[in-house]
């Protein structure tokens with residue numbers, strides 16, 4: 001089976017144009033793939049060991065492209081599937097930063113290796129690396145695909161040893177498009193490189209970087225916290241103010257009450273003073289009265305005058321003592337004044 005027999009120039013290069021006659025009959029490796037059902041359409045099946053080989057090769061050159069060939073078989077069960085069995089390092093290539101060129105020497109070496117180690121296989125594609133510039137097919141890569149690997153089942157694999165990204169390309173409508181392969185895990189996958197870990201850490205760090213959205217969210221949170229704090233402070237201060245105002249009003253009322261009490265006491269004191277004054281005045285009046293009656297030398301009537309002094313509810317004192325004047329004496333028993341005409345007692349009342 002040659003590439004020429006698979007290339008029908010009248011049809012577009014497309015996995016859908018693979019004919020059963022171009023394939024070997026074989027069972028789909030369901031068990032190896034740990035699948036219960038065969039996925040529909042053309043399938044690309046690759047062993048983990050092959051992926052490891054290509055990656056190990058790629059990691060030997062972290063800044064310049066390297067590449068090689070893929071060998072395997074095109075099979076048919078109900079539909080075609082491509083089983084990639086090995087990769088062969090493309091020695092004697094002209095590798096530089098952005099391209100890889102397979103020389104005649106490269107092809108000689110590849111054919112020798114294939115014949116020696118994988119005699120039952122065909123060259124079914126190629127691989128190369130893109131150290132640090134991602135997974136795609138450049139103009140030169142497309143040129144290689146179109147002129148060297150242009151059978152509808154032939155594939156291309158690109159690997160970036162710096163980012164550990166990888167991609168498979170198959171033919172569809174004469175354009176290489178990406179396709180996810182089915183991997184037979186025949187060996188453990190290669191551990192992630194230190195550089196890959198750095199890349200992952202960098203990616204994580206980039207995620208941590210505050211985006212404007214985060215800033216907006218943080219500002220909103222801060223604003224909400226500020227508003228809540230303000231409301232709480234306002235409520236607390238209002239409560240305190242109300243409490244203090246109430247307390248102050250109460251104290252003011254108490255002060256007013258106390259002032260009133262003091263005033264009342266003062267008034268009472270004044271009244272007492274007035275009463276004292278009245279009493280003093282009365283005492284003076286009585287003394288005066290007493291003095292006026294000092295010259296009355298009557299043992300009989302003298303005692304009666306003394307009785308007048310002891311009466312609390314006094315007291316009618318004559319304006320002027322004369323033989324014709326009357327002295328009104330409060331009668332204790334009847335509580336009304338009784339009259340005694342002094343003229344009737346002329347014999348004891350001395351003449352002026």
Ligand SMILES: [Zn+2]
Nearest residue numbers: 128137138141
């Ligand atoms: Zn390339």
